[in-house]
Amino acid sequence: MRGGAADWWRRGLNVPEAAAVRGSRFGCPGAGSGGPGGSRSRFWGSRLGRSLLGAIRGPGGSRFGGPAGPGAGRGLGGGPRFGGRGAMNGAMNGAEAPPGPVWLSVSSSLNAFRACKRFSPALTIAELKCKLELVVGSPASCMELELFGAEDEPLGPLAQDEALLGSYPVTDGCRIHVTDRSGARVGEFEDLSQVPKxxxxxxxxxxxxxxxxxxxxxxxxxxxxxxxxxxxxxxxxxxxxQEAALAATLPLGARCEVRVPGQPCRRATILYVGETDFKPGHWVGVRYDEPLGKHDGSVGGRRYFECPPKYGAFVKPQSVTPGDFPEEDDGLEDEL
Incomplete structure (x- = not known):
């Protein structure tokens, strides 16, 4: 080929045409040489050869029958002169890639839940129904399908079993509603009490x-x-x-400090010591100096001591330290 091949490509000639026009290539004698290359060239120059070339060229002057294919462009892959090669590649590999699967929401007249599944648009509606059997529990022969859009707007029934799912306007987020015609009651597949055990x-x-x-x-x-x-x-x-022994050391009416883990130290007055109805063990009922409690001394309908609301609380004996703890003076009375 050497230098002559590039010239063929620039002129838009394929190998048979180049042999007819330029004579022999690839080591064959040229036209009129009397060798095999000459016979081949004479054939392409004959009426039959020209007719065959016309069939090869196709309409519009493109090679291999047809206009420029998907691989159109200068170079070996296509272009106006060599669009036929792109057309052949398109025919071999498919004109375009098949669409990928779509995510669809599946609802049913028998179930309250929805399932999100991925389906191929290449499925027929009959094949889709067989796959939906495992999702909603209805027999495929008793299904009626209806398509809804991503905004839940109705798009129409899927009534043709032979039609492809991709022939309908399905996109990610659409919903397929299955209406069961088998006579099963609503919620039958969700009531576990009906399942034999x-x-x-x-x-x-x-x-x-x-x-x-x-x-x-x-x-x-x-x-x-x-x-x-x-x-x-x-x-x-x-x-x-141990709790009973600690509770015995806590006299009623005594001042104390309450130290509960995770809470600040608070000063209070002991108003109850003993067992309670709400929890086992010994408890100490206190009235805080400030409204930092939970109740007014009454829990569960039983009153254990008297105090204003939000001043009373119950703590364990180990959290109470009795002593001389006067009420803290915040200085508000002096300012007033």
Whole structure:
């Protein structure tokens, strides 16, 4: 080819045409040489050869039948002269890439929930119904589909089973509503009480060796941990005794400071010491000097002491320190 090939491309000639016009290339003798190249050139110059060339060129002067293809442009890929090559590539690879899947919301007349699924536009409506069986529970033969837009505006029914999903105006965010015609009642697939369950007798479950109960019993965990249960009960009893001993040192009417973890220190007056109905153990009822409490001394309908609203509170005995703690003077009376 060397220098002659570039000239062919610039002039828009393919190999057979170049052989007819310029003579032999690729090592063949030129036209009129009497060799094989000459016979080939004479053929392309004949009426039959010219007719074949016309068929190859196609309308508009493009090669390989047809106008410039998708690969149009100067160079080997196409252009007005070589658009046929782009057309061949387009025919081989597809005129354009197929559309990708779309995200659709699926609702049903049988269910209250919605599901977001991705479907290919290349699916037929019949194939789509088969996939929707696993989503809404209705048989494909008993489905009626209706398409809604992204703003929930109706776009029409999907009635043709042979039609492609992509032939309808489906985009991301659209909704497909499935109307069930099988006679099933609304909520049938959401009512778990209607699902038959396997029930085992307590005596049969107790005999199983691979159950969770057997697993916990073998390792002495949970309620089968008798040693741990006894130890925890002893610790609770010890804490109750300590609280009772601390509560006994707190006289009614005494001044105190209350230090609850995570809260600032507050001064108060002890008005109740003992057990309560709302929680087990010993509690101390106090009236704060400021409205930093939770109630007026009444909890759960039972009154334990008297104080203004938002001044009363209950704390554990270990949070109370009795002593000579007079009410703090904020100096407001002097200013008035």
């Amino acid at each position: 396997y029930e085992m007798a307590e005596s049969d479950y107790e005999k199983r060796t691979e159950s969770m109960r057997s697993f916990l019993r073998q390792r002495s965990w949970g309620r089968w941990d008798t040693e741990g249960s006894r130890r925890r009960e002893q610790e609770r009893e010890q804490r109750r005794e």
